[in-house]
Amino acid sequence: QLNFTLPDVPLEPGDDLYEEYVPMIETRFGIEPGTFEWCWTQRIIGTIPGTWIACGKMDLGIFDPFGFGVGTELWGNPGILVTKRGHLFTMSYGVSRWADPENLVALGGVTYYEGASGRWEGGIGWGTDRPQHYPPSFWIRSDGLFCRPSTAEPNAEIS
Numbered sequence: 001q002l003n004f005t006l007p008d009v010p011l012e013p014g015d016d017l018y019e020e021y022v023p024m025i026e027t028r029f030g031i032e033p034g035t036f037e038w039c040w041t042q043r044i045i046g047t048i049p050g051t052w053i054a055c056g057k058m059d060l061g062i063f064d065p066f067g068f069g070v071g072t073e074l075w076g077n078p079g080i081l082v083t084k085r086g087h088l089f090t091m092s093y094g095v096s097r098w099a100d101p102e103n104l105v106a107l108g109g110v111t112y113y114e115g116a117s118g119r120w121e122g123g124i125g126w127g128t129d130r131p132q133h134y135p136p137s138f139w140i141r142s143d144g145l146f147c148r149p150s151t152a153e154p155n156a157e158i159s
Contacts, residue, residue: 054079086118
């Protein structure tokens, strides 16, 4: 289980975390450098605690993905989960809806985890994401599984 806390302040070019990790995200996901329109951090508590740095831009969004005309949006947010034992790349696909002109709320989604360094190197995993509270917000809980390549069995259940 991973619990994503409320987003911190947005990350901007020049911030230490931005300068260190955003180029790694751009390289891993083939994003043209300097084209992200927003980045933010969220503290993660749970099975794999750390800091999640995620970014996005408008062309990673699909508006009304289900064709129902209800105003939902599907967003792809590439990121990196930085922990004391290494880091994992993440790609989070979430369905969101505007609660009002200023607040986008996450309704649910799925996140792919790919171990990149340290204890997590070479591992892969996934999590289903859902709001922790009603009405929905960016307080997300992710439940899933993470496997390291050295074993055939999962070794970090995210639930």
